């Protein structure tokens with residue numbers, strides 16, 4: 343079934359039964375090796391087995407189903423007549439629909455895949471026209487998929503593969519019934535793959551009803567992957583993707599590490615980040631599998647000698663490196679598996695020295711961080727990024743320290759004497775304090791200490807589950823589930839720290855709880871389970887959201903439509919009066 347591997351395919355991927363066009367795409371994207379979920383899942387999915395995978399965002403699960411879909415599409419080739427899709431991927435949010443489409447498109451560029459995102463909030467007419475023209479893969483939120491099925495604009499009879507992505511999240515958002523209805527229409531013999539970050543009983547039930555003898559794969563194992571926690575201070579920072587380069591720059595400024603290794607996922611990411619950091623005045627070099635051994639050795643030599651102070655690397659390139667004096671390890675993304683995290687941070691804190699591990703977490707990756715905490719039992723503290731004021735203070739501290747050192751240095755005393763004439767001359771004209779201030783300013787600027795044009799990095803609220811130590815809040819599957827209409831029980835047990843929002847659309851406008859949850863999670867950083875009590879009245883709805891995210895949700899909802907209409911959104915009057 344598989345074609346021989348491409349000549350320049352990345353070794354780890356070449357061992358998977360993937361076609362040359364797909365291997366080429368992966369090499370071009372700078373992927374250096376499959377993530378554990380990809381390595382384990384892809385062979386089974388290619389063999390057309392049903393699969394039940396426990397994996398969160400950040401593990402690389404999208405490629406684990408997207409590559410087999412593309413392979414199947416190519417294999418069906420000419421036999422595929424008509425315009426009905428051969429694969430349907432159901433996802434909880436519009437954001438994920440778009441992301442998955444982009445991924446399918448990236449991997450399938452060379453095989454000419456036609457992929458369409460289908461979600462609520464977008465004019466249905468445009469989606470209908472695209473479906474009529476013909477698509478291979480539809481990535482849809484369940485509500486909108488059902489809508490199209492009822493209109494007869496989405497035919498499922500040619501489906502060869504169905505994927506349920508982030509199944510637990512879809513359940514949390516009240517899509518269980520919609521999913522069941524869709525699954526009833528899936529043709530006999532269609533391969534089904536289900537991914538979920540957690541496996542509560544309701545997901546197991548749904549899997550046993552819809553999957554046939556599935557292969558089970560669990561990536562974030564709950565057993566301890568590590569022995570004793572190393573002597574490493576471990577922090578995580580929640581940062582939107584666009585602000586990660588600035589965030590890492592700030593962290594490095596504040597930490598002033600002696601020698602750092604920054605881990606990225608791909609060669610491209612390594613090259614880009616290294617460039618950005620050099621632009622910010624750090625001395626960094628790239629290290630990845632695309633470089634010759636000689637180049638890599640030279641880079642490491644410079645790190646050891648202190649000519650550079652950081653190396654930006656992929657896992658593959660950094661494997662087997664022995665750098666004695668590393669002080670910091672930075673994960674530019676959450677590693678794709680707990681083992682990888684353990685392995686990376688094991689590079690610092692050696693020989694009794696304290697090391698520092700920093701992990702940047704995109705809001706959507708917070709579950710992967712949680713999985714790592716659970717699997718390792720390490721304490722990883724979520725912290726706030728240093729502010730611009732913190733950076734300024736830190737740089738002033740450095741300038742102060744440099745001046746103090748110079749003042750205390752007896753040998754420098756003679757050197758300083760050369761400058762006495764400058765100070766004496768200026769002292770005739772100015773106050774000595776003023777002279778000192780001007781001199782310090784010049785010294786500060788010369789050492790790169792002044793902060794200008796720093797971009798603001800928005801603070802992303804940390805959800806309660808991100809704060810836990812990984813032990814207490816296991817998903818027990820007992821969360822209340824929203825059903826259609828009427829008053830609803832929310833997903834949270836308590837409403838502490840929640841704010842109630844008024845939304846000027848209700849039952850009269852056919853608004854259902856899942857429409858509100860879909861709009862909120864699609865437009866903000868919140869996930870389904872962050873949303874509290876939802877009440878739908880005839881002409882308006884009330885929704886509880888975490889207080890820290892209220893402003894973000896209000897401004898996001900103002901820019902979108904609910905059930906095709908703009909609706910006024912504000913803090914509920916009773917709430918504001920409190």
Ligand code: AMP
Pocket residue numbers: 372373374375376377380398399400401402403404405607608
């Ligand atoms: P996912 O968990 O599917 O959302 O993927 C997380 C991120 O990892 C995405 O940005 C992917 O592009 C990236 N990614 C997936 N697989 C690999 C791989 N084998 N090597 C490097 N990056 C990857």
